[in-house]
Amino acid sequence: MNSSLKSHRAADDPRILKVQVERAANTLHGSIVASPVWALVAALVCSEFFPHLGAVPLVSGVGLVAIMCCTVLFIRGALVLFARERRTGMDVEADAKWLRWLLALNVLLSSTWGLAPWMLWSSENPLNHVFIELICLTAVARFLVNRANHVSFFLASFLPMAVMLFLRCIAGGTTVDLILAAVVVLYAVQVILDSRQLSERWDQEALTRFSHEDLSRELEEARDEALLKRAEAEAANASKTAFLANISHELRTPLNAILGFSELIARECLGPVGSPRYKEYASDIHNSGTHLLSLINDLLDVAKIEAGRMEVEPQMVETERALESALKFVVSRARDRGQTLTIAVDESAAVLYADERALKQIVINLVSNAVKFTQDGGRIEVSAKRNAQADFELVVADNGPGISREKIDRVFKPFSQVDNRYDRQSGGTGLGLALVRGLCELHGGRAWIESEPGRGTRAIVVLPGNVEQPKQRKPA
Numbered sequence: 326m327n328s329s330l331k332s333h334r335a336a337d338d339p340r341i342l343k344v345q346v347e348r349a350a351n352t353l354h355g356s357i358v359a360s361p362v363w364a365l366v367a368a369l370v371c372s373e374f375f376p377h378l379g380a381v382p383l384v385s386g387v388g389l390v391a392i393m394c395c396t397v398l399f400i401r402g403a404l405v406l407f408a409r410e411r412r413t414g415m416d417v418e419a420d421a422k423w424l425r426w427l428l429a430l431n432v433l434l435s436s437t438w439g440l441a442p443w444m445l446w447s448s449e450n451p452l453n454h455v456f457i458e459l460i461c462l463t464a465v466a467r468f469l470v471n472r473a474n475h476v477s478f479f480l481a482s483f484l485p486m487a488v489m490l491f492l493r494c495i496a497g498g499t500t501v502d503l504i505l506a507a508v509v510v511l512y513a514v515q516v517i518l519d520s521r522q523l524s525e526r527w528d529q530e531a532l533t534r535f536s537h538e539d540l541s542r543e544l545e546e547a548r549d550e551a552l553l554k555r556a557e558a559e560a561a562n563a564s565k566t567a568f569l570a571n572i573s574h575e576l577r578t579p580l581n582a583i584l585g586f587s588e589l590i591a592r593e594c595l596g597p598v599g600s601p602r603y604k605e606y607a608s609d610i611h612n613s614g615t616h617l618l619s620l621i622n623d624l625l626d627v628a629k630i631e632a633g634r635m636e637v638e639p640q641m642v643e644t645e646r647a648l649e650s651a652l653k654f655v656v657s658r659a660r661d662r663g664q665t666l667t668i669a670v671d672e673s674a675a676v677l678y679a680d681e682r683a684l685k686q687i688v689i690n691l692v693s694n695a696v697k698f699t700q701d702g703g704r705i706e707v708s709a710k711r712n713a714q715a716d717f718e719l720v721v722a723d724n725g726p727g728i729s730r731e732k733i734d735r736v737f738k739p740f741s742q743v744d745n746r747y748d749r750q751s752g753g754t755g756l757g758l759a760l761v762r763g764l765c766e767l768h769g770g771r772a773w774i775e776s777e778p779g780r781g782t783r784a785i786v787v788l789p790g791n792v793e794q795p796k797q798r799k800p801a
Contacts, residue, residue, distance in 0.1 A: 339417045339420070342417065342420045342421065342424065343415075343420050345424065345478075346420050346423050346424050346427065347411075349424070349427040349428075349431070349478050350404055350407055350408075350423075350427060352478075353400055353404060353427065353430055353431065353434070354404055356397070356400070356434060357397045357400060357401050357404075358397075359467075360393055360396075360397055360434065360437075360438070361390065361393050361394050361397055363460070363464065364389055364390050364393040364438075364441070365390050367386075367389075367441060367445060367457070367460050368381075368385075368386030368387070368389050368390050368445065369386065370456065371386065371445040371447070371453060371456065371457070372386045377452065378447075378450070378452055378453050378456050379445065379446075379447035379450050379452075379453035379456070380447060380450075381444075381445050381446075381447055381453075385444045385445060386444075386445065388444060389440060389441060389444045389445065392437055392440060393437055393438075396433055396434055396437045397434075399430075399433070400430050400433070400434065403426065403430055407423055407426075407427075410423075427478070428477060428478065428481045429481075431478055431481035431482045432481045432482075432485055434482065435481065435482045435483065435484070435485040435486045436485040436486070436489070438461065438464055438485075438486040439485050439486040439487075439488070439489030439490065440489070441457060441460065441461065442457050442458075442461065442489060442490045442493035442494075443489065443493055445457055446493060446497075448497070451499065451501040451502075454494070454497065454501060454502060454505060455501075455505065457490075458490060458494070458505050458508070458509070461486055461487075461490050462509075462512060464486070465483055465486070465487070465512070465516060479516075479517075480517070483513070483516065483517075484513075487509055487512075487513050490509055491506050491509045491510065494506035494509065576621050577618065577621055577625075580614055580617060580618050580621065581618075583610065583614045584611060584614045584615065584618065587607045587608075587610040587611040587614060588607075588611050590603070590604070590607035591604055591607040591608045591611055620756070623690075623756040623757065623760055624756060626686070626760055626763075626764075627756050627759055627760050627763065630760070630763035630764070630767070635763070635764075635767060636767075637679075637680035637683050637764070637767045637768060638680050639678050639679050639680055639768070640678070640679075640680070640681065641676055641677075641678055642676070642677045642678070642679055642681045642684060643675070643676060644670050644674050644675055644676065644677050644709050644717075645668070645670040645675065645709075647677075647681055647684055647685055647688075648668055648670065648688055648707060648709065649668065650685060651684075651685035651686075651688040651689050651692075652666065652668065652688065652689075652692060652707070654689050654693075655689060655692050655693050655696055658693075658696050659692075659696045659705065662696065662699075662701045662702070662703075663701050663702045664696060664699060664701070664702065664703050664704065664705055665703075665704045665705065666692070666696075666705045666707070667704075667705070667706050667707065668707045668708075669706070669707070669708040669709075670708070670709045670710075671708075671709060671710035671711065673710060673711035674709040674710050674711050674717055674718075677717050677788065678790075679717075679768055679788055680764075680767075680768070683764045683767070683768070686760065686761075686764060687719070687761050687764055687765065687772075687786055688707070688719070688721075690757035690758065690760055690761050691719075691721040691757075691758075691761060691784045691786070692705065692707060692721055693757065694757055694758065694784070695721055695722075695723040695725070695782070695784070698723070698725045698726070698782070699723045699724065699725035700725060700726070703723060703724050703725060704723065704724050705721070705722070705723045706720075706721070706722045706723075707719075707720070707721050708720045708722075711790060712787065714790075715790045716770075716787050716788065716789055716790040717770075717787065717788040717789075717790050718785065718786070718787050719785070719786040719787075719788075720783055720784070720785050720786075721783070721784045722781060722782070722783045722784075723781050723782055724781040725781055725782055726778065726779065727776045727777050727778045727779055727780050727781055727782055728774065728776040728777075728778070728782060729777075729778055730777070733774050733776060736758050736774060758772075758774075758784075761784075761786065765786055765787075765788065768788050768789065769788075769789045770786065770787050770788040770789055771786075771787055772784070772785065772786045772787075773785055
């Protein structure tokens with residue numbers, strides 16, 4: 326905060342000048358009514374109607390009030406011009422010009438008040454002298470409150486009247502008058518010192534307010550920029566998702582034709598193909614197409630999840646049957662690598678309320694990853710149970726090389742893979758675990774990995790178990 330205030334001072338913030346000018350105009354506007362009223366009160370009290378305080382001729386009092394009224398009318402006209410120019414807009418030069426004009430108006434008003442000791446003075450009445458000084462110093466106190474925001478304005482309002490009062494007291498020549506003159510000097514010194522402190526406090530408050538306004542504006546601009554960047558990122562993500570969905574659909578159509586024709590050739594449905602190598606090539610085409618179709622399906626599902634268009638249809642699922650059905654797609658790959666694949670389903674988890682297709686996809690992706698990342702002859706265990714919170718918990722554990730802690734969070738991001746010497750030739754898009762997490766979250770569940778280098782990996786999926794089960798029919 327201090328550094329901000331210092332920077333404002335160093336730059337001579339034009340807003341300070343604008344505030345000072347507006348405050349000066351407002352205080353002068355308040356003096357338009359107050360000054361003639363106080364002048365009228367002083368003239369009446371010092372007039373012939375109150376002989377104890379002076380019995381000054383009525384003409385002198387009327388003259389003071391008339392001069393004061395002319396002064397405030399002139400000030401009123403100047404303030405009207407100021408208000409008109411301010412409505413049309415004022416720059417720094419205009420503010421500086423009006424600062425000088427308002428200083429001059431304060432000198433004029435103070436000089437008019439300085440006429441009071443001369444026009445209402447009763448030479449033979451010390452009580453009159455004390456009353457006049459009291460009236461003048463009361464006005465000074467009001468100036469100190471209203472004009473202390475700028476020392477120059479205060480001095481312009483105070484010094485002309487104080488000098489004229491001091492000279493009048495010196496001219497009186499009596500002991501009382503000289504004492505009153507000394508009081509004027511002492512009072513002047515004190516109020517000038519006080520005005521400096523008040524002026525600094527006014528400026529400090531204004532600078533603090535400007536600093537808060539600047540900070541608030543910067544925060545609003547940063548928020549607007551962040552919202553704009555967020556909107557751009559969301560639009561880019563939506564475009565990416567739409568592109569992935571469209572291209573996936575476009576690729577599936579010709580790919581299904583490739584799969585169909587390659588299968589016809591491999592099975593020789595329309596007659597022998599001649600060389601056995603052609604039949605083998607057709608089988609390779611079909612296997613590669615099947616793998617590519619699986620990748621496209623994963624890509625399409627991830628795109629749907631990110632776009633919020635993927636829906637699940639929960640139903641009662643026999644867990645063990647669903648797991649065995651899913652593992653048929655990967656058991657041959659595990660067998661080719663000499664890996665042991667086991668399934669264990671606890672009785673508490675025999676039935677699950679979930680989307681069966683999504684559950685199978687979760688299992689296929691997790692076990693496929695385990696097969697790919699585990700060395701030949703390794704062990705993979707698939708287990709399902711109810712945990713302490715009665716939620717369904719699926720665990721796929723292997724004794725592969727494991728994953729370092731700093732890379733675990735990355736594996737659930739789309740198109741992200743962990744470098745592993747057992748999968749360098751296996752390829753892949755890095756969509757499997759992203760799809761697993763997305764399907765789990767659609768069920769209201771969660772998925773995570775526990776692993777350490779050299780100690781294998783455990784992929785854990787938890788699906789909520791507090792879903793209301795369908796009511797069974799009572800036997801008739």
